[in-house]
Amino acid sequence: xxxxxxxxxxxxxxxxxxxxxxxxxxxxxxxxxxxxxxxxxxxxxxxxxxxxxxxxxxxxxxxxxxxxxxxxxxxxxxxxxxxxxxxxxxxxxxxxxxxxxxxxxxxxxxxxxxxxxxxxxxxxxxxxxxxxxxxxxxxxxxxxxxxxxxxxxxxxxxxxxxxxxxxxxxxxxxxxxxxxxxxxxxxxxxxxxxxxxxxxxxxxxxxxxxxxxxxxxxxxxxxxxxxxxx
Amino acid sequence: xxxxxxxxxxxxxxxxxxxxxxxxxxxxxxxxxxxxxxxxxxxxxxxxxxxxxxxxxxxxxxxxxxxxxxxxxxxxxxxxxxxxxxxxxxxxxxxxxxxxxxxxxxxxxxxxxxxxxxxxxxxxxxxxxxxxxxxxxxxxxxxxxxxxxxxxxxxxxxxxxxxxxxxxxxxxxxxxxxxxxxxxxxxxxxxxxxxxxxxxxxxxxxxxxxxxxxxxxxxxxxxxxxxxxx
DNA sequence: AACCTCACCGATACTACTCTCGGCGAAATC
DNA sequence: GATTTCGCCGAGAGTAGTATCGGTGAGGTT
Numbered sequence: 001x002x003x004x005x006x007x008x009x010x011x012x013x014x015x016x017x018x019x020x021x022x023x024x025x026x027x028x029x030x031x032x033x034x035x036x037x038x039x040x041x042x043x044x045x046x047x048x049x050x051x052x053x054x055x056x057x058x059x060x061x062x063x064x065x066x067x068x069x070x071x072x073x074x075x076x077x078x079x080x081x082x083x084x085x086x087x088x089x090x091x092x093x094x095x096x097x098x099x100x101x102x103x104x105x106x107x108x109x110x111x112x113x114x115x116x117x118x119x120x121x122x123x124x125x126x127x128x129x130x131x132x133x134x135x136x137x138x139x140x141x142x143x144x145x146x147x148x149x150x151x152x153x154x155x156x157x158x159x160x161x162x163x164x165x166x167x168x169x170x171x172x173x174x175x176x177x178x179x180x181x182x183x184x185x186x187x188x189x190x191x192x193x194x195x196x197x198x199x200x201x202x203x204x205x206x207x208x209x210x211x212x213x214x215x216x217x218x219x220x221x222x223x224x225x226x227x228x229x230x
Numbered sequence: 231x232x233x234x235x236x237x238x239x240x241x242x243x244x245x246x247x248x249x250x251x252x253x254x255x256x257x258x259x260x261x262x263x264x265x266x267x268x269x270x271x272x273x274x275x276x277x278x279x280x281x282x283x284x285x286x287x288x289x290x291x292x293x294x295x296x297x298x299x300x301x302x303x304x305x306x307x308x309x310x311x312x313x314x315x316x317x318x319x320x321x322x323x324x325x326x327x328x329x330x331x332x333x334x335x336x337x338x339x340x341x342x343x344x345x346x347x348x349x350x351x352x353x354x355x356x357x358x359x360x361x362x363x364x365x366x367x368x369x370x371x372x373x374x375x376x377x378x379x380x381x382x383x384x385x386x387x388x389x390x391x392x393x394x395x396x397x398x399x400x401x402x403x404x405x406x407x408x409x410x411x412x413x414x415x416x417x418x419x420x421x422x423x424x425x426x427x428x429x430x431x432x433x434x435x436x437x438x439x440x441x442x443x444x445x446x447x448x449x450x451x452x453x454x455x456x457x458x459x460x
Numbered sequence: 461a462a463c464c465t466c467a468c469c470g471a472t473a474c475t476a477c478t479c480t481c482g483g484c485g486a487a488a489t490c
Numbered sequence: 491g492a493t494t495t496c497g498c499c500g501a502g503a504g505t506a507g508t509a510t511c512g513g514t515g516a517g518g519t520t
Contacts, residue, residue, distance in 0.1 A: 013487055038358060041477060052499040122355040125348060128266060168428045171409040179405035198398045205435025243517055247467060271507055282469040
């Protein structure tokens with residue numbers, strides 16, 4: 001009873017609605033990735049999608065209602081890509097070349113989707129709009145993913161102090177990677193290998209945190225001084 | 231011939247206008263630092279400043295016209311604070327404790343002006359609005375300042391490659407400092423000393439870049455491999 | 461005192477958006 | 491084939507901001 005003919009040109013209502021919705025989402029996605037989401041509006045999305053202004057509201061209650069799932073989708077894709085590659089890298093035998101690979105991958109992924117990457121940076125500190133929320137969720141998840149990885153690699157994470165420290169290391173690595181990826185995108189740092197070099201150097205430093213302290217207070221490092229020559 | 235009496239209660243026109251302008255600027259400043267500059271508008275600023283809507287346009291051609299000098303002022307203050315303290319630190323004899331001081335200062339300055347700091351992060355990647363432009367100028371200047379410092383400290387900067395490398399190190403340090411400062415502000419990293427520890431560790435790594443290469447190509451580090459334990 | 465200047469402002473024309481309403485027409489149902 | 495459903499849409503009421511204009515009154519000038 002549901003279907004009679006389904007091979008001909010005329011669309012079913014369900015399919016038709018699905019497509020219109022998809023077109024609205026796609027239009028919004030393009031506009032967002034094209035930069036400047038400030039001039040995003042229900043009207044503009046509808047127009048770009050080639051549908052009437054009122055149709056927008058047949059599919060979404062308002063702009064935020066469209067943005068929430070869209071933002072989740074955009075950022076989840078990015079996170080999944082990053083996560084997947086990291087997991088692969090983790091499974092493989094570890095040596096210096098592997099480590100470089102592990103740093104190169106996120107740089108390449110970020111460089112390969114400059115739209116989403118820039119979007120994430122742009123909206124991260126904006127409290128309003130579902131985009132900001134979703135971007136922060138991505139950042140938090142990425143940090144969590146990284147910390148999990150550190151633990152797998154043998155960094156200590158028994159006490160709250162140790163875990164917080166791992167979060168800091170993760171934050172630093174994320175920030176460094178993002179900063180360098182941004183420089184790469186802006187053309188200042190064309191050579192990705194060179195960026196990897198720098199990230200490896202950073203790791204050389206933060207890796208010291210591993211054998212750093214079992215239970216002592218903070219001053220372990222401060223004791224261990226070394227005058228840096230001019 | 232200009233002045234006759236200037237001691238009484240009535241304001242001169244000039245003074246009156248100056249004050250109104252200052253009130254507009256102050257209103258805008260507060261609204262911006264209070265977060266959410268998206269709902270900033272000429273009208274809103276005027277209302278908050280307690281003046282009529284038309285008065286705004288007696289002082290500024292439009293909102294951007296007000297934002298430009300305001301943004302410069304906001305960020306220049308921050309930059310000057312950072313720069314000044316860094317210069318002091320640079321002049322002093324260098325040892326490990328000094329280095330820590332040098333890292334603690336920017337963290338404290340950023341933590342002390344969370345409004346401007348968050349503002350800078352928020353608008354940095356927004357191409358529109360004078361705020362974004364000014365924030366990027368701040369970031370670029372800070373990077374330049376840091377590079378200059380590195381050179382003073384003996385990092386090589388003869389070739390374009392070496393200079394670019396210093397820029398990367400500066401970018402990483404800025405990004406790491408900002409990321410940790412943000413974590414501090416959000417309550418995740420309450421102890422500033424601990425943040426300084428982490429920054430010192432990062433330096434341990436990036437410092438390796440100094441004795442790294444005189445004229446060779448990039449692979450110097452890649453050669454120097456070392457299998458990282460589990 | 462008479463006159464001029466101008467900082468301020470209410471009113472307003474314009475623009476741009478949000479969301480609803482009534483209805484058209486084709487798919488779905490009988 | 492007749493009837494119902496519903497995806498779509500043009501029109502429009504409501505809201506909000508921009509920028510201008512003419513006028514008012516107190517500072518400033520003679």
